[in-house]
Amino acid sequence: MSSSTENTSLHLDLGKTFGALFIGVALSSVLFGVTNVQAFIYFQVIWLWILDAVHLALITHCVYYYLAANYANLTVLAEIVWSFRLQIVIDVFIVYTVHVMYVYRIWIVSKGRSRVLPTIVAIIVILGSGVGIVLIWAVYRYHVFSDWIGVQWPTYMALGVVAFIDFIIASSLCYILATSRTGFSRQGTVPSPI
Numbered sequence: 001m002s003s004s005t006e007n008t009s010l011h012l013d014l015g016k017t018f019g020a021l022f023i024g025v026a027l028s029s030v031l032f033g034v035t036n037v038q039a040f041i042y043f044q045v046i047w048l049w050i051l052d053a054v055h056l057a058l059i060t061h062c063v064y065y066y067l068a069a070n071y072a073n074l075t076v077l078a079e080i081v082w083s084f085r086l087q088i089v090i091d092v093f094i095v096y097t098v099h100v101m102y103v104y105r106i107w108i109v110s111k112g113r114s115r116v117l118p119t120i121v122a123i124i125v126i127l128g129s130g131v132g133i134v135l136i137w138a139v140y141r142y143h144v145f146s147d148w149i150g151v152q153w154p155t156y157m158a159l160g161v162v163a164f165i166d167f168i169i170a171s172s173l174c175y176i177l178a179t180s181r182t183g184f185s186r187q188g189t190v191p192s193p194i
Contacts, residue, residue, distance in 0.1 A: 025063045032056045045101075051094050058087035078144050088139045092132035095162055099125045102169045109176050121172050124165060131161040 032052060039049035061083040070076035103125050107118040138154035 058083040
């Protein structure tokens, strides 16, 4: 090993950046285990389980590519690996699938009522998917991480829209559940077992 390579690797502190990435992959693996249990119990979400498995494989490849295969290679660290881009696409599919499942749940819970609220929520979810498309476009447009510094708006916009849609879905479910009370009192009258 040459002395110039040793000096570069000695002054290169990747603990604050790639250390967090490694911890994120480790936590993602734990959450994948939770997803496996949920997929086993509720077999209807097998599509989400497959997407989650592909997502975990992609982020594991991304971390391996940067931390093991190309450790301290400054030219490679600046480039965006293909698995990083593809995992953003998988993220968009996962979020959109979950939102569609909640819209379907709102549609079922509001059965026998006006369908205005579920229709409005469905339109908001469909329009919100356009932001995911913009995020995918932005991810595939740039090839090095330094280009993303000036163009952070797709990420912030996508996260903001997803949070807004989550708020709309939660509010709609709360409203539907609050207005569908049966009229029975909280304390039921149970005959005594005498």
